[in-house]
Amino acid sequence: MTNINQKITPVGFPHFHYINEDLYVENIPLKILSEKLDTPLYVYSRASIRESWNKYAKAIKDKNVLICYGMKANSNISIVKELGFLGAGFDIVSGGELKKVIAAGINTNKVVFSGVGKKSWEIKIALEYGIKCFNIESESELRKISKISNILNKNANISIRINPNVDANTHPYISTGLKENKFGIDIEESLALYKLASTLPNIKIVGIDCHIGSQITELAPYIDTINKIINFAKKLHKININIEHIDLGGGLGIKYHNNDKIFNIEELLVFFAAKLKENNLHNIQIILEPGRSLVGNSGILLSKVEYIKTTLTKNFAIIDAAMNDIMRPALYQAYHGILPVYNKNNNKQYYDIVGPVCESADWIAKNRLLSSLKEGDLIAIESAGAYCMTMASNYNSRPKAAEIIVDKDKYYIIRQRESIEEIIQKELLIPIE
CATH class of the missing domain: 3.20.20.10 (Alanine racemase)
Incomplete structure (x- = not known):
């Protein structure tokens, strides 16, 4: 649980950080990204990925070691290209992942197929x-x-x-x-x-x-x-x-x-x-074959509070991200840190952070002590660089979120936000007789 009277420090690398009360990724405020690109939104830090790679590069220096990135953690081709450029091989578990290595322009002679x-x-x-x-x-x-x-x-x-x-x-x-x-x-x-x-x-x-x-x-x-x-x-x-x-x-x-x-x-x-x-x-x-340890703390899932629901026993913050965007809590009862994008440091309350999917398993965090939330507030779900987008689905006919990577004061869209129309276009009507 986070005590809001203490200094809030994002998990992992320093490239997600507060300037005054606003949460930044590298040199860009997250609130600006939400205004331009909407939510939910996967946001990755290029500097974080490089920093985690450099820890491996330092450790393998002068040793006969090959690092093959475990692609199932995050298989976006821009991240694949980045790690291939840095010197990684790849651990793949499907032909689709191999085709992504090829699409990223990476030599396949350092690919192991599990x-x-x-x-x-x-x-x-x-x-x-x-x-x-x-x-x-x-x-x-x-x-x-x-x-x-x-x-x-x-x-x-x-x-x-x-x-x-x-x-x-x-x-x-x-x-x-x-x-x-x-x-x-x-x-x-x-x-x-x-x-x-x-x-x-x-x-x-x-x-x-x-x-x-x-x-x-x-x-x-x-x-x-x-x-x-x-x-x-x-x-x-x-x-x-x-x-x-x-x-x-x-x-x-x-x-x-x-x-x-x-x-x-x-x-x-x-x-x-x-x-x-x-x-x-x-x-x-x-x-x-590291995967999570190269990208896990390089990313957050940016989400907006749609509703606050108070019952006799709980405060629920219902957000626009859901278990189809971040499956790990429902699947593994996994912990992900929750950060306010604007750290108001006001009255604090316990919240269950939940999504709109029609499942009781659709929760992201339980009993978190957070700065008092209101509708429209933004939160950042930490450690979302690994096993989040790769496990995403269209459950409840929900489109998959966009992915971006931030490099200092610039950002690049590396996966377009999916539309409902795109989901429907893949389905075919049968004749009614």
Whole structure:
């Protein structure tokens, strides 16, 4: 909860900040953006994205590490282009994401293709564009990729996603490294699949892949995973399967509260590199797939209060953003900070911040102590750079919001606001007889 008598500090980077009582993104007041572009509106800071990238760039300096941005966090092609320009590779989970990399003009030779259900057309386009690696999730997928590669007379570089049975201590919906999860191959069964892969035509084994979950804030699960994966790599070496890289996946957490604790990425990489050297595997490349930690705190969702509704037990602020714009609270009971765009510092009250969608799950924040709100006030929903627009929908026939990126005193529209007419145009009437 926010105590309005204390200084309000936006989560994450300093590029969302107050000047006097007005909330700015870089050099632009958010109230100006709302007047020009309406709400709800996703607003990203270019400086924040670059600052988060630079933290990774500093950590990987002089190390054999490739950072592949996890596109499912935010796949807008302008953000893809920006991160590609900075030097990122890409972790994709669909053919659509691959086509966005291509549309952004990025070389596909640093693309790794994850996901449990790759369709034939997705495999074909990935082979045609020469991606770095497929991360294999099942024997059936391995055989399908071999078959398609053989037909196309191309070789497929593959890693097998190992499920190390490590608890990432995160929400069960975003935990992916346990035996009961749908992802990967159990570490006890993986050796047999690698042996099979070594016999299949047009398959080249290049790595080991794993991913244990998302929004991980502790180093310990990664250390446990690294130890298991390195031991597995040594087993492969004994049967003459020598890998070129180990992909540790992504999942590194961000601050959603100012008092959240997250570990330093450099600690992880120093430990990983030391363990590889200790086991005479120092020529192996490390791949990381961060998504949220590159863009999560680079964005806010700007919204307007439409109504104030007071009951015997609650004050509701009904805003024009909803669960179709920001699904995480309904899906994960996730916390997002709420900032007043104009910090009046007047009488404070507790509010539930809710949207207009016809679902009780359509809430954004509960029991937040905020400066007294009135109809027409603007609020900024923090940490909306990741898993917000990519999870957006047209539920209740609501158009998707616009996205913009701010660069100092300029802004660029990177996704036009959808109209209701555009939604209707995609639907077809049947004849009435």
